[in-house]
Amino acid sequence: MNSVGIVAEYNPFHNGHDFQFQSAKKLALSDVAIAVMSGNFLQRGEPALVNKWSRTKMALQAGVDIVIELPYAYAVQNAEIFAYGAVLLLDAIGCRDICFGSESGNIDQFYETVRFINHHKDEYDYYIRKFIKQGISYPSALSAAFQELKPQGNIVDLTKPNNILGFHYMSAGEKINSRISFHTVKRRNAEHHDESLSGASITSATSIRKSIHFHSELKEIREYVPKGTYDELLNYHTTFGQFHSWEDYWSFLQYKILSMTKEELEEIYDVSEGLENRLIKASRTANSFEEFMKSVKTKRYTWTRLQRTCIHILTNTKKQTIHSLNKDPQYIRLLGMNEHGREYLRKIKKELQVPLISKVSSFQNDMLLLDLKASNVYALALPEPERSTLLKHEFAQPPILYEEEF
Amino acid sequence: MNSVGIVAEYNPFHNGHDFQFQSAKKLALSDVAIAVMSGNFLQRGEPALVNKWSRTKMALQAGVDIVIELPYAYAVQNAEIFAYGAVLLLDAIGCRDICFGSESGNIDQFYETVRFINHHKDEYDYYIRKFIKQGISYPSALSAAFQELKPQGNIVDLTKPNNILGFHYMSAGEKINSRISFHTVKRRNAEHHDESLSGASITSATSIRKSIHFHSELKEIREYVPKGTYDELLNYHTTFGQFHSWEDYWSFLQYKILSMTKEELEEIYDVSEGLENRLIKASRTANSFEEFMKSVKTKRYTWTRLQRTCIHILTNTKKQTIHSLNKDPQYIRLLGMNEHGREYLRKIKKELQVPLISKVSSFQNDMLLLDLKASNVYALALPEPERSTLLKHEFAQPPILYEEEF
Numbered sequence: 156m157n158s159v160g161i162v163a164e165y166n167p168f169h170n171g172h173d174f175q176f177q178s179a180k181k182l183a184l185s186d187v188a189i190a191v192m193s194g195n196f197l198q199r200g201e202p203a204l205v206n207k208w209s210r211t212k213m214a215l216q217a218g219v220d221i222v223i224e225l226p227y228a229y230a231v232q233n234a235e236i237f238a239y240g241a242v243l244l245l246d247a248i249g250c251r252d253i254c255f256g257s258e259s260g261n262i263d264q265f266y267e268t269v270r271f272i273n274h275h276k277d278e279y280d281y282y283i284r285k286f287i288k289q290g291i292s293y294p295s296a297l298s299a300a301f302q303e304l305k306p307q308g309n310i311v312d313l314t315k316p317n318n319i320l321g322f323h324y325m326s327a328g329e330k331i332n333s334r335i336s337f338h339t340v341k342r343r344n345a346e347h348h349d350e351s352l353s354g355a356s357i358t359s360a361t362s363i364r365k366s367i368h369f370h371s372e373l374k375e376i377r378e379y380v381p382k383g384t385y386d387e388l389l390n391y392h393t394t395f396g397q398f399h400s401w402e403d404y405w406s407f408l409q410y411k412i413l414s415m416t417k418e419e420l421e422e423i424y425d426v427s428e429g430l431e432n433r434l435i436k437a438s439r440t441a442n443s444f445e446e447f448m449k450s451v452k453t454k455r456y457t458w459t460r461l462q463r464t465c466i467h468i469l470t471n472t473k474k475q476t477i478h479s480l481n482k483d484p485q486y487i488r489l490l491g492m493n494e495h496g497r498e499y500l501r502k503i504k505k506e507l508q509v510p511l512i513s514k515v516s517s518f519q520n521d522m523l524l525l526d527l528k529a530s531n532v533y534a535l536a537l538p539e540p541e542r543s544t545l546l547k548h549e550f551a552q553p554p555i556l557y558e559e560e561f
Numbered sequence: 562m563n564s565v566g567i568v569a570e571y572n573p574f575h576n577g578h579d580f581q582f583q584s585a586k587k588l589a590l591s592d593v594a595i596a597v598m599s600g601n602f603l604q605r606g607e608p609a610l611v612n613k614w615s616r617t618k619m620a621l622q623a624g625v626d627i628v629i630e631l632p633y634a635y636a637v638q639n640a641e642i643f644a645y646g647a648v649l650l651l652d653a654i655g656c657r658d659i660c661f662g663s664e665s666g667n668i669d670q671f672y673e674t675v676r677f678i679n680h681h682k683d684e685y686d687y688y689i690r691k692f693i694k695q696g697i698s699y700p701s702a703l704s705a706a707f708q709e710l711k712p713q714g715n716i717v718d719l720t721k722p723n724n725i726l727g728f729h730y731m732s733a734g735e736k737i738n739s740r741i742s743f744h745t746v747k748r749r750n751a752e753h754h755d756e757s758l759s760g761a762s763i764t765s766a767t768s769i770r771k772s773i774h775f776h777s778e779l780k781e782i783r784e785y786v787p788k789g790t791y792d793e794l795l796n797y798h799t800t801f802g803q804f805h806s807w808e809d810y811w812s813f814l815q816y817k818i819l820s821m822t823k824e825e826l827e828e829i830y831d832v833s834e835g836l837e838n839r840l841i842k843a844s845r846t847a848n849s850f851e852e853f854m855k856s857v858k859t860k861r862y863t864w865t866r867l868q869r870t871c872i873h874i875l876t877n878t879k880k881q882t883i884h885s886l887n888k889d890p891q892y893i894r895l896l897g898m899n900e901h902g903r904e905y906l907r908k909i910k911k912e913l914q915v916p917l918i919s920k921v922s923s924f925q926n927d928m929l930l931l932d933l934k935a936s937n938v939y940a941l942a943l944p945e946p947e948r949s950t951l952l953k954h955e956f957a958q959p960p961i962l963y964e965e966e967f
Contacts, residue, residue: 410813413937414877439952442945471820531819539848546845
């Protein structure tokens with residue numbers, strides 16, 4: 156059995172994701188698709204629309220064979236760390252192929268770009284530092300530094316978000332010297348950041364979320380998601396009474412900032428020099444998360460970087476905690492699988508270098524503690540009794556075993 | 562001008578308080594009554610029904626001449642520290658007399674009891690330690706230790722809550738060797754902990770609060786409070802939409818505990834050995850503050866002690882912060898005064914050993930920072946836009962100058 160790895164957030168799982176993992180299996184000649192998926196908080200610094208169990212179910216229903224969790228310590232991070240954690244976990248669970256969606260769709264471009272940057276490493280790093288000092292954001296600095304190298308030939312366009320992620324997956328593979336082969340699928344139809352629903356049956360997760368949040372009408376998204384996703388979203392809304400968005404956490408964030416001293420705020424991961432004063436000031440006057448973000452935003456930080464910082468404040472994640480973690484994953488947390496995935500796991504289990512965790516209560520690890528804390532905080536957006544139900548989930552829920560006849 | 566000091570919480574100001582400060586002025590032959598009053602969180606570990614500005618107004622309307630704030634670092638503490646801070650502040654603002662309500666009503670009994678305990682200090686301390694080791698609460702240990710000394714003669718009954726407070730006021734006076742004379746007024750009619758409204762026009766603050774919380778009918782309390790209190794309560798409810806109770810802060814407390822590690826919780830003031838595990842466990846399952854408290858409660862801690870611990874968690878008040886504070890007050894924060902009080906302050910201002918603060922923004926002090934943080938947290942119980950209004954109060958509100966013709 157060969158497995159192909161996919162890095163995902165499935166927020167929510169839609170037809171484009173379906174197309175991607177089916178293509179991945181074909182491209183990599185694999186019969187098992189494994190998704191490493193962000194937990195309840197995402198790379199863009201946002202709470203997921205629905206919790207990780209629900210999103211796992213969506214993926215399994217569509218045919219993904221195994222879903223494992225990308226720990227909080229990698230998931231709520233910039234593209235480089237996000238990609239590093241994801242690739243290491245897929246490597247650890249035995250994937251020899253990884254496939255990602257990109258605007259480029261041409262894997263040779265990626266290989267050439269990685270080689271090109273490795274070749275100009277010192278120069279590249281010099282420019283990055285130079286541009287950051289000038290007060291622009293990290294992603295802009297990366298892009299500007301890359302331009303300074305005057306790349307020529309079959310080079311990928313590193314101003315596109317999915318190309319950037321793909322580049323980081325491949326750099327991570329290079330870094331750990333893995334035997335992983337990379338593949339890419341050209342993203343269909345919609346750009347990642349498209350904001351309105353297009354006519355086709357594939358559209359971006361962003362536009363699906365906008366539809367759900369602003370129109371709160373699930374019907375509108377029906378043609379863009381598999382039936383499993385649609386039913387699961389309906390079911391979640393019925394069970395918990397709502398989907399999750401940043402505004403549901405705003406009063407906790409505000410409370411948290413207002414109950415901290417400047418010095419305590421500086422201890423939080425990603426709160427960099429000077430930001431603590433802006434955060435404290437804005438928290439005293441803002442009426443909503445949106446308003447808060449707008450008054451904190453500067454040219455130096457991207458919106459998503461600031462959102463991630465807010466998630467770290469919300470989850471009380473400290474610099475010291477992140478820095479004291481082992482950089483490489485010490486466990487693989489299994490969220491769900493189908494029968495086929497179970498068979499794969501049974502076969503490779505003995506070769507695994509890190510433990511495969513099904514029950515969190517039986518395993519102690521600092522990185523895992525962050526995931527548990529994040530799940531606790533995630534649950535608090537809901538009123539009682541839904542809050543208690545969701546709080547119990549994290550400990551009570553075994554990995555989902557999906558059987559086709561469901 | 563002579564001033565008499567009163568220690569108060571005025572939660573809310575009622576006819577019994579009116580009787581007390583009028584009697585105090587007579588007993589002490591004073592023409593100025595000064596109340597040192599807890600801020601937004603109280604000695605029993607509860608949020609005040611209405612904020613400190615509103616409670617200051619009630620007292621001024623009834624004729625109290627000056628209201629100053631008992632800082633959080635003294636107010637949310639056991640009787641001994643509470644009394645110590647209050648007496649030191651009244652001493653600092655020039656009071657030569659202090660008058661308190663008690664079940665005893667006989668000041669000689671208090672003087673004799675303080676002398677008796679001073680005489681048996683070592684033995685008393687030995688028994689306190691012994692009883693605490695046996696796992697009973699601090700107040701019970703004090704009372705049991707006192708019984709072991711086999712007190713005889715004209716001794717005050719130290720099982721009564723107001724007698725205990727009175728005893729601590731006088732012990733504090735003794736400790737700082739002040740020239741303060743103490744007086745006591747027998748509490749009228751209602752015991753401090755009475756739970757239903759009695760027929761008379763004086764009843765306890767506790768029963769008034771119960772009436773307000775459970776029946777949410779202000780009419781019921783009309784005969785037990787001055788008109789000023791009644792109007793102010795109505796006004797507060799109209800402006801902010803609600804009164805404050807612990808349940809309004811429950812979700813913040815739950816969030817706070819669930820986002821902390823065991824080690825971080827141990828850093829909080831008053832979280833003593835072993836309590837952190839009970840707190841974390843209870844926070845995962847409780848549906849309300851009441852439920853939470855019931856599952857945390859043990860024989861070792863009184864209900865009020867546990868409530869204070871919860872306030873410290875809520876306000877993120879750490880052991881290290883409290884221990885690093887100067888033990889004696891470094892400022893007097895003025896909340897309000899009438900013309901008569903203003904005249905008094907003008908006269909004694911030059912003799913004050915610590916600064917009298919009218920505007921918090923112009924004064925930096927670690928103890929004051931705790932008060933500001935507590936006020937921030939207190940405001941968060943309200944929905945927007947009331948929350949923002951209350952958040953601005955603390956910085957925008959100058960001391961209230963009450964003029965009779967209001």
